[in-house]
Amino acid sequence: MSSQHWDVLIVGAGPAGMAAAAAASQGGHRVAVLDENPAAGGQIWRRGWNDDEHKPDAARQAQTGKFVASGATLFHGRRVVAALAQGVLETWNDAENVGERFAYDKLILATGARERFLPFPGWTLPGVFGAGGLQALVRNGYDVRGKRVAVAGTGPLLMAIAAHLQEDGAKVLSICEQAPLSQLVSFATALLKRPGKILQGLSLRSSLRGVAYRTGSWPVAAYGAGQLEKVEFTDGKRRWEVDCDLLACGFHLVPNIELPALLGCALEDGCVRVDALQRTSVEHVFCAGEPTGVAGVDAALLQGEAAGLMAIGLTAQAQKLSARVASERGFGAAMEKAFRLRTEVLQMAAKDTIVCRCEDVCYGDLKALADGQNTWTDAKLQKRCGMGPCQGRVCGPAVEALFGWKNASVRPPIFPLPISALSSEPQLRTDSNSAALQEIQ
Amino acid sequence: MECARAGLRVGVVEPRVPGGAASAAGMGHVVVMDDSPAQLALSRYGRELWQKMRAALPDSVEYEQRGTLWVAADGEEMQEVYAKQATYTSIGVSSQVLDEKALAQAEPELRKGLAGGLLVPEDAVVYPPAAARYFLDEAIALGAKLIRGVRPVEAAKGIVRLQDGSALSAGSIVIATGVDTSLVPWITVQPRKGHLVITDRYPGFVHHQLVELGYLKSAHKLTADSVAFNVQPRQTGQLLIGSSRQYGDAEHDVDNKILKQMIDRACEYMPRIRDLSAIRVWTGFRAATPNKLPLIGPTPDPTVFLAMGFEGLGITNSPAAARLLADHLLQRESAIDRDPFLPAHVFRGESAHA
Amino acid sequence: MPEKRKEVLVQVNGMPVTVPAGAMVSAALLQSNAPCRSSVTGQPRTALCGMGICFECRAVIDGVAHRRTCQIPCREGMVVETMQ
Numbered sequence: 044m045s046s047q048h049w050d051v052l053i054v055g056a057g058p059a060g061m062a063a064a065a066a067a068s069q070g071g072h073r074v075a076v077l078d079e080n081p082a083a084g085g086q087i088w089r090r091g092w093n094d095d096e097h098k099p100d101a102a103r104q105a106q107t108g109k110f111v112a113s114g115a116t117l118f119h120g121r122r123v124v125a126a127l128a129q130g131v132l133e134t135w136n137d138a139e140n141v142g143e144r145f146a147y148d149k150l151i152l153a154t155g156a157r158e159r160f161l162p163f164p165g166w167t168l169p170g171v172f173g174a175g176g177l178q179a180l181v182r183n184g185y186d187v188r189g190k191r192v193a194v195a196g197t198g199p200l201l202m203a204i205a206a207h208l209q210e211d212g213a214k215v216l217s218i219c220e221q222a223p224l225s226q227l228v229s230f231a232t233a234l235l236k237r238p239g240k241i242l243q244g245l246s247l248r249s250s251l252r253g254v255a256y257r258t259g260s261w262p263v264a265a266y267g268a269g270q271l272e273k274v275e276f277t278d279g280k281r282r283w284e285v286d287c288d289l290l291a292c293g294f295h296l297v298p299n300i301e302l303p304a305l306l307g308c309a310l311e312d313g314c315v316r317v318d319a320l321q322r323t324s325v326e327h328v329f330c331a332g333e334p335t336g337v338a339g340v341d342a343a344l345l346q347g348e349a350a351g352l353m354a355i356g357l358t359a360q361a362q363k364l365s366a367r368v369a370s371e372r373g374f375g376a377a378m379e380k381a382f383r384l385r386t387e388v389l390q391m392a393a394k395d396t397i398v399c400r401c402e403d404v405c406y407g408d409l410k411a412l413a414d415g416q417n418t419w420t421d422a423k424l425q426k427r428c429g430m431g432p433c434q435g436r437v438c439g440p441a442v443e444a445l446f447g448w449k450n451a452s453v454r455p456p457i458f459p460l461p462i463s464a465l466s467s468e469p470q471l472r473t474d475s476n477s478a479a480l481q482e483i484q
Numbered sequence: 485m486e487c488a489r490a491g492l493r494v495g496v497v498e499p500r501v502p503g504g505a506a507s508a509a510g511m512g513h514v515v516v517m518d519d520s521p522a523q524l525a526l527s528r529y530g531r532e533l534w535q536k537m538r539a540a541l542p543d544s545v546e547y548e549q550r551g552t553l554w555v556a557a558d559g560e561e562m563q564e565v566y567a568k569q570a571t572y573t574s575i576g577v578s579s580q581v582l583d584e585k586a587l588a589q590a591e592p593e594l595r596k597g598l599a600g601g602l603l604v605p606e607d608a609v610v611y612p613p614a615a616a617r618y619f620l621d622e623a624i625a626l627g628a629k630l631i632r633g634v635r636p637v638e639a640a641k642g643i644v645r646l647q648d649g650s651a652l653s654a655g656s657i658v659i660a661t662g663v664d665t666s667l668v669p670w671i672t673v674q675p676r677k678g679h680l681v682i683t684d685r686y687p688g689f690v691h692h693q694l695v696e697l698g699y700l701k702s703a704h705k706l707t708a709d710s711v712a713f714n715v716q717p718r719q720t721g722q723l724l725i726g727s728s729r730q731y732g733d734a735e736h737d738v739d740n741k742i743l744k745q746m747i748d749r750a751c752e753y754m755p756r757i758r759d760l761s762a763i764r765v766w767t768g769f770r771a772a773t774p775n776k777l778p779l780i781g782p783t784p785d786p787t788v789f790l791a792m793g794f795e796g797l798g799i800t801n802s803p804a805a806a807r808l809l810a811d812h813l814l815q816r817e818s819a820i821d822r823d824p825f826l827p828a829h830v831f832r833g834e835s836a837h838a
Numbered sequence: 839m840p841e842k843r844k845e846v847l848v849q850v851n852g853m854p855v856t857v858p859a860g861a862m863v864s865a866a867l868l869q870s871n872a873p874c875r876s877s878v879t880g881q882p883r884t885a886l887c888g889m890g891i892c893f894e895c896r897a898v899i900d901g902v903a904h905r906r907t908c909q910i911p912c913r914e915g916m917v918v919e920t921m922q
């Protein structure tokens with residue numbers, strides 16, 4: 044199998060990974076970035092098929108420019124699936140069915156976050172999407188012009204996503220945020236210390252003129268015959284229905300810690316534990332961005348830069364960033380607090396609501412287990428919850444929120460693979476270098 | 485369950501997850517195995533008891549009588565097919581010889597040019613963790629008590645001491661701890677590591693429990709690591725792909741070298757398996773005894789009985805072993821000769837005083 | 839407005855579907871209102887996460903089952919089928 048060696052290897056080409064690459068490339072270090080997507084940008088700057096129709100995002104342009112100028116090599120379309128002994132990662136390219144190996148001296152994990160989904164009746168209906176999920180699908184070519192969209196869930200993303208959907212021609216009807224206004228107000232007060240973030244917020248608000256933002260409200264159920272037709276919401280006192288074509292619903296984010304966990308990095312409260320200089324508990328392995336705690340793009344950029352500097356031994360320079368990194372972490376913590384889940388959203392599911400979408404395991408079955416002396420392992424073994432191809436990435440955070448069950452094990456491969464990839468003759472690409480492209484725009 | 489059914493007062497101590505050790509790692513093939521007369525008798529008895537339980541089993545156990553298809557690659561293995569059939573016939577296990585064409589018809593995804601096979605139609609498959617849980621729940625319904633989350637550290641003279649300092653007393657203690665011999669250190673049970681791969685759902689891709697005939701040759705080499713073609717369709721439409729056997733590796737980590745050999749073997753027999761999506765890979769440990777037979781019955785301590793060391797057949801044999809053990813406890817006659825499984829055969833010299 | 843975009847023609851359950859160049863297969867499925875797959879208990883499902891982690895968008899692409907359509911770009915002539 045082809046294997047190539049890099050001074051610094053970075054997993055994830057989101058803001059954290061791009062900033063890390065730019066920092067680590069100084070002084071002629073050989074830096075490679077692996078990302079499963081067709082282009083750099085991560086979740087926030089996911090490349091869209093019609094980007095040229097949107098007004099350019101200055102932060103994105105600036106970061107992308109730095110990344111391209113750094114000379115770091117981007118290997119896109121590569122999903123890291125396993126870690127081999129002695130500093131080697133194994134990747135798989137889904138679209139082309141090829142595997143490769145990448146060896147490193149220093150590793151920076153910048154694997155970002157995914158959405159948290161919580162089950163409610165009807166959430167498996169076609170037409171119900173994740174909030175960030177719908178945004179990503181639109182960037183991937185789904186035409187939502189003229190579609191009536193309800194947005195729900197929790198987190199600062201809901202507004203951003205609603206604004207983007209609106210720009211893409213959808214008609215956003217309302218945004219239902221489960222957090223109560225009182226909680227959000229104290230968060231907003233904290234925001235006053237950060238004019239930049241307020242400006243971001245204001246520009247969002249302008250594209251959302253006329254869209255109702257309802258705090259303290261959440262979905263009761265989604266209805267439709269084979270396709271979403273309407274969603275019922277509540278604020279705990281009254282209920283109302285919204286006729287719509289699509290529902291975009293996500294409950295904030297959960298860090299992608301599977302790869303760090305596989306490498307043996309210590310975790311704390313579901314996040315990768317790092318010191319003030321982004322070092323994990325594993326030597327030569329750094330972590331930056333959302334896996335260390337969801338804190339937004341500014342935190343990701345700063346942490347990425349610090350990790351990049353650390354990886355090439357520029358400790359003093361990285362130390363200079365520490366104070367700002369810590370302050371962004373504080374922002375993340377305030378955000379987590381403001382958008383913490385209310386108990387009602389943990390009780391949305393009915394007995395027959397599916398929790399594990401891969402295996403169609405219902406809430407009632409799991410609740411019965413949870414009332415006994417059982418763990419998530421029992422739920423897996425007895426009910427197949429989390430045994431499907433997503434390997435618990437969707438139901439795992441949900442059952443943790445619902446029942447307090449924690450996923451105990453991460454095993455390679457961390458994503459499903461064709462059998463051939465496990466054989467001694469996988470279709471392996473031998474000319475990796477020629478396939479490396481700095482394809483950003 | 486057997487003991488509870490016989491009217492005994494039963495307590496089950498499980499430090500971790502019921503059905504969560506080897507039973508969660510195995511394939512769940514219920515198969516009559518002819519590697520020794522004793523094994524043959526026990527596995528035939530086990531299969532018969534599974535068949536009798538069939539109607540009572542909950543859906544979650546996924547009992548399916550798919551039949552084993554022993555695949556012969558060449559003329560030499562075809563000779564074994566006939567020998568095997570003779571052995572099965574001698575104890576009343578029905579089987580059917582398939583020639584090249586019939587094999588291709590029975591399993592179109594097998595590669596062309598295989599010599600034939602032996603179909604054992606009454607062999608079955610179950611989902612082991614659910615089966616273990618069913619046995620336990622049945623026992624609990626009959627009054628058995630589950631003591632969960634504490635590890636026994638000593639079991640002798642009618643007393644089981646738990647890690648938290650407490651103790652349980654019992655007229656009889658049955659040690660059924662799989663590969664873990666910490667309660668009976670005088671017993672030698674070697675962990676024999678196996679790898680398995682499970683695929684996504686492909687209903688109809690494979691119809692029978694497929695095992696290469698070379699399996700016995702490779703499975704029973706006592707020392708060397710080995711792999712064999714072994715593919716099992718599950719009720720879900722998923723395929724379980726095995727199998728490997730390794731000694732001397734007590735780590736749960738996947739061994740890439742042996743995994744590749746195992747997958748290569750599977751692809752050799754079933755080329756299109758290459759394109760299927762593998763959703764998980766894991767390892768488990770079979771409890772191998774020196775004489776290749778499970779240990780079922782009394783020990784020098786009259787209060788301590790064993791039911792362990794089931795190697796790669798513990799699911800098939802579990803109902804038979806439970807029955808034999810209950811027979812020992814209640815001093816009943818048994819349906820088959822239980823002498824070959826007596827722990828006395830493998831006690832080391834010093835054991836009597838331990 | 840840029841000049842007319844390149845388009846790609848694929849087949850979804852036997853019907854022609856046109857998507858903009860660069861679109862993923864998930865877009866073609868959503869465009870044609872076809873569910874990606876039928877769940878274990880027979881419910882229709884479509885894409886959820888858009889980022890390759892939920893596996894709800896699996897479908898048969900050019901004869902290969904269980905492919906995540908949100909991760910695979912459309913290619914001219916691709917044959918996509920709902921997975922039963």
Ligand SMILES: Cc1cc2nc3c(=O)[nH]c(=O)nc-3n(C[C@H](O)[C@H](O)[C@H](O)COP(=O)(O)OP(=O)(O)OC[C@H]3O[C@@H](n4cnc5c(N)ncnc54)[C@H](O)[C@@H]3O)c2cc1C
Binds near residue numbers: 057154179
């Ligand atoms: C669906 C979604 C939509 C979002 N939309 C917005 C938005 O519109 N506005 C906003 O302000 N914030 C948005 N966010 C939040 C935003 O992601 C964070 O604020 C921040 O930008 C994260 O940066 P990051 O570099 O840590 O992670 P990310 O941007 O998530 O980047 C991580 C990258 O690593 C890749 N990756 C992960 N695991 C592997 C692996 N094993 N192999 C290969 N590659 C891997 C991912 O595909 C991704 O490209 C969104 C988050 C999500 C999950």
Ligand SMILES: Cc1cc2nc3c(=O)[nH]c(=O)nc-3n(C[C@H](O)[C@H](O)[C@H](O)COP(=O)(O)OP(=O)(O)OC[C@H]3O[C@@H](n4cnc5c(N)ncnc54)[C@H](O)[C@@H]3O)c2cc1C
Binds near residue numbers: 771791794
């Ligand atoms: C890869 C593989 C494939 C297999 N395929 C098949 C097959 O197709 N057909 C077949 O029939 N068999 C198969 N087997 C074998 C079968 O799975 C085992 O023989 C069977 O599961 C053993 O059951 P058990 O109850 O003896 O042990 P286990 O299932 O290991 O249970 C032992 C229990 O004891 C508990 N324990 C451990 N220590 C203590 C202690 N100190 N005190 C109290 N409790 C303790 C454990 O927590 C565990 O729950 C396979 C095994 C493997 C590894």
Ligand code: FES
Binds near residue numbers: 884885886887906908
């Ligand atoms: S939509 Fe979730 S994996 Fe494709």
